[in-house]
Amino acid sequence: MKYPTYLNALRAFEASARHQSFSGAAAELNVTPAAVGQQVRVLEAWLGIELFVRATSGTTRLMPTEAARAALPDIRAGFDRLNMGLTRLKDATQSGVLTVTVSPAFAAKWLLPRIERFQHACPDTDVRLDTNQRPLDFLVDGVDVGVRYGAGNWPGLTAVRLMDEEIYPVCSPVLAARLPTLSSPGDLSGYTLLHDLTLEQNTGFPTWRTWLDTAGFPQIPAEHGLRINNSAAVLQAAIDSQGVALGRSVMVRDDLATGRLVRPFGSLTCPIDLAYYVVYRPECAAKPRISAFRDWLLQEAACQ
Incomplete structure (x- = not known):
């Protein structure tokens, strides 16, 4: 069997085993089911063994033989290595x-x-x-x-x-000047809290509850406010005086330097593990x- 035909037949066999059907493999490889079946038969004839158990109970699922199941992990690893090699060649052209x-x-x-x-x-x-x-x-x-x-x-x-990174509250200078009572974390219960939902499923991602507990104010509710699933949009809402955001130091550094945001509670901060x-x-x-x-x-x- 010529090398290109050998590779095509192996690809047809691997895809058929993964989909457990010639039609599923055909859809992936963009050929007809008959062409996939022919490639598998060519490979079987060349090897002198059967690769799939021919069902007699009416089921359409293809079940690899024991020899085929043993060989599939190495064949799949080989295709992965080939794909990596092709990626490196592509990298070289770009x-x-x-x-x-x-x-x-x-x-x-x-x-x-x-x-x-x-x-x-x-x-x-x-x-x-x-x-x-x-x-x-x-x-x-x-x-x-x-x-x-x-x-x-x-x-x-x-x-x-x-x-x-560390976290601390931030707000616009307009909000800080308009509402001078924002002088202690205890005052936050009367303000809109801006919540960042971007990584809420990530264990350790900072929340208002995290900061308030660390700052020594566990009694202050932290659930009220506006929730946004984009970190930049959260900070823009704070810049627009829509509430107080829990700033992440890397994200707010430039906004603090230019005066678009201020820290109403000075150096009160909370380190995080992320x-x-x-x-x-x-x-x-x-x-x-x-x-x-x-x-x-x-x-x-x-x-x-």
């Missing part, structure tokens, strides 16, 4: 493009105001910024490097700690554009 994944809020509040410095330092690298909210598969989605917020453990990725990490596939650590972007991020963070 050597000037760096695909970076970050959250929309991190892009708006931290990365975009600084990205021009990276472009000046590495003018031959074109940055493609992906702010998709869902977690991306770096290999499947063609992502080079990213910044993630969490505990630092993402399977299959190297994570380099970038920035720690942090920002630079993440990338370990086999890509030595790629020049990835290492350059990682080192630039670390340098920028160190200057804060």
Whole structure:
């Protein structure tokens, strides 16, 4: 059997076993079920064994034989390695493009105001910024490097700690001046609290309850207010005097520096366990554009 035919037949066999039908495999491979069945029969004839138990009870499900089940993990691992090799070849043809994944809020509040410095330092690298909210598969989605917020453990990725964070209330200077009674955390019960729902399922993600308990005010209710599922929108609502937000230090640094936001309770703060990490596939650590972007991020963070 010629090499391309061999690969096509293996692909037809693996897909048929996974879908337990020729029709399911055909839909995935964009061919007809008859073509898939023919590829499987060619492979069986070449190997001299049957790969599927031919059902006699009327069921349409394909069941791999014992020999086929034993071979499938190695075949699937081989296809994964082939896909990785093709990805590396694709990377080589797009050597000037760096695909970076970050959250929309991190892009708006931290990365975009600084990205021009990276472009000046590495003018031959074109940055493609992906702010998709869902977690991306770096290999499947063609992502080079990213910044993630969490505990630092993402399977299959190297994570380099970038920035720690603390939380504290912030509001607009207009709100602080208009309502001078906002002088103690105890006063918060009379104000609209702005809640960030972006990572509410993430264990350890800071909430108003977290901050009030740490600040020594467990009796103050923390459930009232406005809930928003975008961190940047939460801060914009605070800038627009719609309420008091629980600011994350990395996100609010520039807004505090420019006076768009103020800290009504001074230095009263709360450290948290979550942090920002630079993440990338370990086999890509030595790629020049990835290492350059990682080192630039670390340098920028160190200057804060």
